[in-house]
Amino acid sequence: MYKRKLMKDLINWKNSPTRKPLILRGARQVGKTTLIEMFSSEFDNFIHLNLDKQKDLEIFEQNNDVQKIIQILFLRKNIVLKGNASVLVFIDEIQNSPQAVKLLRYFYEEVNYIYIIAAGSLLENILDTQISFPVGRVEFLILRPFNFQEFLMAKGNAAAYDLWNTVPFPDYAHQKLLELFTEHSLIGGMPEIVKIYLETGDLVLAGRVFESLIATYLEDVEKYSKNPKQANIIRFLITTAFKYAGERIKFEGFGNSNYKSGDIGECFRILEKTFLLSLVYPTTGASLPIIESLRRSPRLQLLDTGIINKITGIQSQILENDFIDNIYEGKLAEHIVGQEILSLQNNILAKNCFWVKEKKQSSAEVDYVLQMKNYLIPVEVKLGKTGRLRSLMEFVDFAPHNYAIRIYSGNLRFEKVTSLKGKEFYLLNLPFYLTGKIYEYFDFMIDKLTEVF
Numbered sequence: 001m002y003k004r005k006l007m008k009d010l011i012n013w014k015n016s017p018t019r020k021p022l023i024l025r026g027a028r029q030v031g032k033t034t035l036i037e038m039f040s041s042e043f044d045n046f047i048h049l050n051l052d053k054q055k056d057l058e059i060f061e062q063n064n065d066v067q068k069i070i071q072i073l074f075l076r077k078n079i080v081l082k083g084n085a086s087v088l089v090f091i092d093e094i095q096n097s098p099q100a101v102k103l104l105r106y107f108y109e110e111v112n113y114i115y116i117i118a119a120g121s122l123l124e125n126i127l128d129t130q131i132s133f134p135v136g137r138v139e140f141l142i143l144r145p146f147n148f149q150e151f152l153m154a155k156g157n158a159a160a161y162d163l164w165n166t167v168p169f170p171d172y173a174h175q176k177l178l179e180l181f182t183e184h185s186l187i188g189g190m191p192e193i194v195k196i197y198l199e200t201g202d203l204v205l206a207g208r209v210f211e212s213l214i215a216t217y218l219e220d221v222e223k224y225s226k227n228p229k230q231a232n233i234i235r236f237l238i239t240t241a242f243k244y245a246g247e248r249i250k251f252e253g254f255g256n257s258n259y260k261s262g263d264i265g266e267c268f269r270i271l272e273k274t275f276l277l278s279l280v281y282p283t284t285g286a287s288l289p290i291i292e293s294l295r296r297s298p299r300l301q302l303l304d305t306g307i308i309n310k311i312t313g314i315q316s317q318i319l320e321n322d323f324i325d326n327i328y329e330g331k332l333a334e335h336i337v338g339q340e341i342l343s344l345q346n347n348i349l350a351k352n353c354f355w356v357k358e359k360k361q362s363s364a365e366v367d368y369v370l371q372m373k374n375y376l377i378p379v380e381v382k383l384g385k386t387g388r389l390r391s392l393m394e395f396v397d398f399a400p401h402n403y404a405i406r407i408y409s410g411n412l413r414f415e416k417v418t419s420l421k422g423k424e425f426y427l428l429n430l431p432f433y434l435t436g437k438i439y440e441y442f443d444f445m446i447d448k449l450t451e452v453f
Contacts, residue, residue, distance in 0.1 A: 001038050002154040002191065004031065006143055009346055010039045013139070014115065021104045021116035025348055026143035027275035027303050029213055031191040032119045035143060036090045043115065044085040047073050051096040051120075060100040066107050070114060088115045095120035105137035140348045142275075145189030145304045147343035148181055149436050154194055155180075167444055169412050169434060178409060181433035185336045188306015189343075210310040214238065217276060224270050233259055233267045241277055241300060242311040246331035246338075248297045277302050278351060280338070283369060284358040286399035288376050290369065292353060301352060305336045333432065334367050334381045337407050340435040341368060341379075355395055364391045372442050375401045379438070382408045389427075393419040402426060405442065407435055414445050 013022055024032050040046035049056040063069050073089065074080070081087070094100050100118075107116045146154065152161040160180055163173045187197045187206060190213065196206045217238050225231040240255040251264040271277050279298035283290050302308055309332070338352050355378060357364040368379040378395040392404050402425035404417075413429045428445045430438060 001034055002146075002150065002194070004035050004038075004143070005147070005150060005343075006035060006141060006346065007039060009141055010035075011042065013141070014042060019112075019115070020108050020137060020139045021118065023138055023140045024117055024119040024143060025140060025275070026119075027145075028121050028216060029190055029192060030143050030145055030275075032143050033090075033092060034191065036088075036117055036119070039117075040088055040090070042086075043088040045077070045079050045081075045087040047077050047079075047087065047089045049073075049089065049091050051091065051093045051100065057097055060097045060103065064099065064103065066103055066110050069103070070111055086115065087113075088117065091116070091118040093120045094118040108137045141346050142348045142350075144275075144343050145306075145339070146184075146191065146194055147189060147340050147436050148184050148433060151184040151189065151194065152180065155198060164433065164437075167437070167440060169431070171411050174411050174431065177433040178431065181431075185305055185332065186309060188304040188309065189339070190304055190306060193306055207310050210307050213307070214311075217274070224274070225267075229263070230267060230270075233263055234270060237264070237267055237271060238276070241271075242302055242308050244300050245302045245305075245308045245312075246299065246335040248299045250297055275303060280352045280354060282354050282356040282365075284356060286355070286376055286378075286395055288371060288374065290353050290371065290376065293356075296356065299354060301335065301338050301342070305332065305339055308332070308335065333383070337379075337381050337432065337435050338368065341370070341438065344436065344439070357394060357398075364394045366391050366395050369395075370438070372403075372439060373446070375399075375403060377403055377405060377442065379405045379407060382406055389417070390420065393417075393421075396425045397421045397423055403442070403446075404428070405430060405438065407432060407438075412441075414448070 010022075013019055024036065026032055037046075037048070040048075049059070051057045051060070059069055059072055063072070079087065091100060104116065104118065107114060149161075149164065152164060157180070160173075160177060163170065164177065169177075187193055187203070190209070192209050193206045196202065196209060200206075218235055221231045221234050221238070225234055236255065236257060236259070240257075244255070251261040251268070253259070254264045257264075268277070268279055272279060278301045280301050281292040281294055281298045282296050284293055285291055342350065342352055353369050355366040355369045356362070366378040367381045370377050370379055376399070378392050378399070380389060380392045382389070389404075389406065392406070396402060396404050397419050402423065404425055405428045407430050409432060410429060412431055412434065415427050415429065416424055417427045418424050426445065426449060428441060430441055434441060
């Protein structure tokens with residue numbers, strides 16, 4: 001069991017005086033059950049229910065009184081509450097019982113001394129149709145694949161982790177952290193893959209787990225789809241989408257298919273609910289709020305870069321090259337940066353966004369835009385230690401501020417740059433391995449501007 005960043009949020013939830021039943025969401029095999037089992041050590045008593053099991057399912061199907069359900073659970077687990085003893089009840093695969101979902105509001109209203117967490121591997125696909133959560137009576141967190149910080153913790157490299165946490169980062173450790181980030185980019189962040197790789201170093205063995213994961217999604221297609229046609233399209237997308245990771249796509253004829261735009265779009269949105277992928281839409285604005293332009297082509301972000309490496313067959317290229325920015329026309333570097341940025345958000349509604357110039361004939365495009373303080377900050381992922389920043393400069397010329405970020409394989413540094421139109425702006429040059437601290441370093445740059453320049 002490896003430490004996860006979300007543990008801090010779970011502890012905050014536990015200690016909150018306004019706590020509500022928690023729904024833990026996330027893709028298959030990102031470690032939801034393992035995380036809750038680790039979290040259970042914070043409680044005096046732990047009851048784990050799996051509604052795939054008929055015996056556990058019947059508790060909710062045969063009872064609609066939460067007081068009685070708690071009594072049944074205590075009796076089964078031989079629990080006698082004494083004093084202020086705490087009890088965590090984890091309801092796994094809750095999508096199997098709409099009745100259990102319905103009763104969550106009554107756990108909140110009638111037995112709030114019981115801590116309730118629910119999760120389900122197919123939950124996201126039936127929320128809109130078969131199940132609706134009691135509004136205002138539950139709260140949500142999302143668990144994503146390991147990011148680089150969690151990879152360092154799992155690897156047990158305390159020295160590297162301490163350096164990663166040092167602000168500002170020391171230049172002498174740059175090459176080592178770059179190598180570790182490349183390793184993380186190679187295997188990705190799926191917990192079982194990380195475990196196998198760190199214990200055995202065997203990429204072939206880890207690859208079998210990737211194949212098993214995709215096979216599981218394919219087996220469940222009928223549960224996602226409304227009809228056989230939709231099932232066929234979803235299967236096609238699951239087996240094809242990883243090859244287009246990081247690319248802007250069009251729905252019509254996606255993957256050289258004959259499928260229509262409407263059918264492809266609907267199936268993509270179904271798969272978005274599983275967190276296997278997300279459609280990243282652009283904005284044309286340079287200030288807050290972020291308004292996505294849904295009529296423009298989205299970029300495809302997949303669950304995990306490690307799966308992309310396996311399916312596209314580029315693992316050997318990563319091993320043979322110095323760093324990921326030499327691979328896959330730079331798309332792999334952009335993708336892992338997007339995965340790192342997304343991992344910083346525990347909000348289930350959080351999505352990445354990029355920028356394009358409003359004029360459709362323009363090719364100006366910035367890889368990501370982030371809300372930082374009261375600004376919309378452009379973030380460009382560049383190949384190598386240098387690179388042109390034309391699109392970034394076009395954004396800055398358009399923006400009501402003078403800040404920008406480049407993520408690259410060079411050292412941490414701050415510089416004052418002049419745009420193509422002569423506007424001076426401050427550029428944070430951030431190494432790939434510090435993407436997970438992007439907000440912290442932006443604040444650091446703002447605080448240090450008078451000292452640095």
